[in-house]
Amino acid sequence: MRWIPVRPGRFWPTNLLRQQVFALKSALWLSRHRAEYDVLHVNGFISWVRADVNTAHFVHGGWFASRYYPFALTKGLWSAYQYVYTRANTVLERWAYRRSRAIVAVSGKVADEIRRIGIDGSRVGVIYNGVDTRAFAGARPDRAAYGLPDDAFLLLFVGDLRTPRKNLGTVLKALTKLPEHVHLAVAGYLPGSPYPDEARALGLERRVHFLGLVKTMPTLMSSVDAYVFPSRYEAMSLSLLEAMAAGLPVVTARTAGGAEIITADCGVVLDDPDDPHALAGAIGELARSRERCREMGAAARELMDQFGWAQMGAQYLALYRRLMPSSQSSAHGAPGPAAVAGPAPVATQEPL
Structure with a gap:
């Protein structure tokens, strides 16, 4: 695994601005190095770049539409910021999902929310979050x-x-x-x-x-x-x-x-x-x-036992191979993983 540091800087006053700087800097790096990777995997809106796989760990549009959403522009400065943050990310995540080849929802609930914000359901599947089962089962x-x-x-x-x-x-x-x-x-x-x-x-x-x-x-x-x-x-x-x-x-x-x-x-x-x-x-x-x-x-x-990292990883690898051109997929061979730009997999259950 190769880690590429992308530093947005420490002087931005809010996470919303800091995330935008990261999105721009990461997109510039990825556009220069895209040919080095077989599959580009992102999480939600994290970069101004089209992705092969986009894992949805949170749907801001779903949270905003929830009857329990508590923030408003008129409830004070912090509440107003949270409201703007949610609304901005609702627009940005919709942009990201529409430009991704495959969307992985981490639960059926998330998959439903993604479809409700207008994303083509044929590109949405579920791979549940996974867990290190041995670490938790073996603790004293x-x-x-x-x-x-x-x-x-x-x-x-x-x-x-x-x-x-x-x-x-x-x-x-x-x-x-x-x-x-x-x-x-x-x-x-x-x-x-x-x-x-x-x-x-x-x-x-x-x-x-x-x-x-x-x-x-x-x-x-x-x-x-x-x-x-x-x-x-x-x-x-x-x-x-x-x-x-x-x-x-x-x-x-x-x-x-x-x-x-x-x-x-x-x-x-x-x-x-x-x-x-x-x-x-x-x-x-x-x-x-x-x-x-x-x-x-x-x-x-x-x-x-059905939600371990091995099951999760197997489903993501199957998805990566499915999205690769057939010549690249066969060149890698069945056992070897695709070269992936993006976060390590963090979830699994239903195949996409």
Whole structure:
């Protein structure tokens, strides 16, 4: 693998501007070196260049159309910026998808959203996000490493703690309706997050454990009893798959991409991500039976055997070969991968 540094510079005031500089610089480099690669693979709108494969990890148009989209031009400067960011990326991603030969959605939900923004459905297929199943299945619990109580029924939430999209607020409200022995560990970037103050206001400061960024996620996930993630919008949550690979029962919502693969044997999928009563009920059922938790966790881990990196990589390689001219494909031979410009594959399941 060859890494090409593209530096947009550190002086741009917003991510939106910084991403545009990267898109232009990367397009200039790729236009000069395009002949060196058999397949060009990008993620969404990342460069002003036509791609062979475009993997959609997020659909800004889908998030904007969601009933849970919270931002507006009239709600303050930060909200206005988020609104402009979403609208700009909605236009840019549509441009990128229309100019890509094949579009890989990381879930069926994402595929539907791409079709709804006017993209030809015949070029859209699904390769689900994958996970390092061995790393998560083989980890050992260590609550002491994170300062977590041994005697609690411990939930885990992982995600961005600075915006309401991941929906930690509803999890906190649900926790107020659950017995005292049910605790919550929260992993994510804390500076600027409103949730520590919200937890204190709800009287949960002794039951909610904010861990900050965690680099040893397999160990953390093996140390808890269940994973809770009622995200208001998600393309295909990697943390949800990792939790299942770690052998955890999961509680999520239909609005979270990934819910489509969860069966009643391994998790609970709520209709409304903002219903704390339903969320508390689902968590309470798990907290009442550790044996049921273990059974559901085992089923989740078994399901994740279908979502490993090897399966994902095989599907991407098959797609690359299909898009290559027949003479190039045969020259590479069956076992060898195509030369690819773009990110390493990060997902898999249904063939495109």
